[in-house]
Amino acid sequence: MIPYMGLPTSLTLCLLFLNGCAVRTPEYVVIPRANSRSEEPVTLPLNPEGRQRLEAFLAHGGHPKAPDVVPDPIAAEHRRTLDALEKAENLDVNTANSAARHFCDDAAKLCADTTLFRGKPFVRQVVDARETRRPPTAPVAVADGGYWWIFKVRDGKFSEVLLVCNVERTIER
Numbered sequence: 001m002i003p004y005m006g007l008p009t010s011l012t013l014c015l016l017f018l019n020g021c022a023v024r025t026p027e028y029v030v031i032p033r034a035n036s037r038s039e040e041p042v043t044l045p046l047n048p049e050g051r052q053r054l055e056a057f058l059a060h061g062g063h064p065k066a067p068d069v070v071p072d073p074i075a076a077e078h079r080r081t082l083d084a085l086e087k088a089e090n091l092d093v094n095t096a097n098s099a100a101r102h103f104c105d106d107a108a109k110l111c112a113d114t115t116l117f118r119g120k121p122f123v124r125q126v127v128d129a130r131e132t133r134r135p136p137t138a139p140v141a142v143a144d145g146g147y148w149w150i151f152k153v154r155d156g157k158f159s160e161v162l163l164v165c166n167v168e169r170t171i172e173r
Contacts, residue, residue, distance in 0.1 A: 029126050029141045029148050029164070039064065041152060041160035046086045054082060054163060062147060062165035074144070077116045081149075084113035091158040093151070095137060103142040107151075107158070116144050126150055 039057075042050035058078050061070030072078060084090050090110045097106060103122040104111035111117055124138040140158075141150045143166050152160040 027123055027125060029123050029150065041150075041162040043160055044085055044091055044151075044158050045088045046082060051082055051086070054161075057163055058147070062163070074116070074146075077114065077144075081114040081116045084110055085158075085161065087113070088157075093140065093153055093156060093158055095140070095153055095156075103140070106140065110158070117142050117149075120144070 039053060042053055044050075046054070057064055058072055058075075059069050060066040061072075090113055092109050093107050094100075095106060100106050101121060103117045103120050106122065107117070120142050123141045126139045126141050135152065137153045139150050139152050141148050143149075146166055148164045148166055150162045150164065151158040152162075
C-alpha cells in the first residue's frame with residue numbers, strides 16, 4: 001500500500017517530473033557561418049556605410065548572398081532601430097546590473113527610441129569561433145524574432161553590432 005502523500009508533496013513531485021522532461025531553449029547564441037550573418041561587426045554609432053550593410057542584410061532575409069530581396073514584416077521597426085543606433089547618446093549600457101533580465105534594463109536609452117527590444121530577454125553567452133580569446137566584457141545579445149542583435153560593449157557603451165539569423169534550437173530531456 002502506498003502511503004498518502006498529501007497534495008503539496010504530490011504536486012511538487014509532478015512539477016519536478018514535468019520540469020525534467022521539459023523542452024528548453026539554450027541560453028546562449030552561436031555566431032553562424034558567413035552566409036547567415038552580417039559580414040563583420042558594424043561600428044557604432046552607425047555611419048552611412050554601416051547602416052547600408054545592415055539594411056542590405058535585413059533586406060535579403062539574413063542571407064547576404066541571396067539573389068532576391070525578401071519582404072521584411074517589421075521593416076519600419078528595423079529602420080527605427082537603425083535610426084536609434086546612429087545616435088551616440090543611445091549607446092550607453094549598464095552591464096553591472098546582475099539583476100537585469102530584460103535588454104531594456106541595461107540599455108534604457110536605446111529602448112526609449114525603439115520598441116523592437118522592449119520586454120525581450122538578453123543573453124550574455126555568445127559563442128564566436130572567430131574570437132581567439134574571450135572578450136573582457138561579454139557581448140549582449142537580444143533577439144527580435146527573426147534576428148539576433150549582438151552588441152559588443154566597450155567603456156560602458158555599445159561599440160559594435162553584428163546581426164545573425166535566429167535559428168531556433170531546443171533541448172529535450
